[in-house]
Amino acid sequence: MTDNIFLKIINKEIPAEIIYEDDIAIAFNDISPEAPTHILVIPKKDIKKLSDTSEDDQDLLGHLLLVVKKITSKFEIKDFRVVINNGSEAGQTVFHLHLHILAGRNFGWPPG
Numbered sequence: 001m002t003d004n005i006f007l008k009i010i011n012k013e014i015p016a017e018i019i020y021e022d023d024i025a026i027a028f029n030d031i032s033p034e035a036p037t038h039i040l041v042i043p044k045k046d047i048k049k050l051s052d053t054s055e056d057d058q059d060l061l062g063h064l065l066l067v068v069k070k071i072t073s074k075f076e077i078k079d080f081r082v083v084i085n086n087g088s089e090a091g092q093t094v095f096h097l098h099l100h101i102l103a104g105r106n107f108g109w110p111p112g
């Protein structure tokens with residue numbers, strides 16, 4: 001057992017609306033969506049944040065972006081935003097690396 005909520009989702013200890021899974025990554029709907037489409041893509045490897053990664057994670061990091069591509073292609077999502085919050089000042093609240101896929105509305109720039 002773990003206190004990390006996303007590791008619990010990976011281990012199927014708590015439910016999630018899983019929309020993609022392979023040996024390296026899993027993607028599921030955000031429980032509190034900020035847009036009509038709000039999907040989280042996470043590695044199965046226990047990585048707390050992007051700044052904890054190293055050269056050894058090059059393939060994994062590339063894989064996560066290709067998972068974004070696969071999901072957006074599958075659901076025919078043409079315009080979307082991908083966000084990684086790194087650290088609490090940047091808005092990270094769950095300390096397991098995750099990519100947000102946001103789509104279905106207009107987004108402002110710069111982000112708030």
Ligand code: 5GP
Pocket residue numbers: 005016017028029030031032033040084085091092093094095
């Ligand atoms: P962060 O703020 O760390 O970048 O993003 C964490 C995201 O995880 C938030 O958008 C939040 O709504 C989502 N989240 C937190 N707990 C759960 C959960 O138990 N299940 C799901 N599906 N999403 C969660």
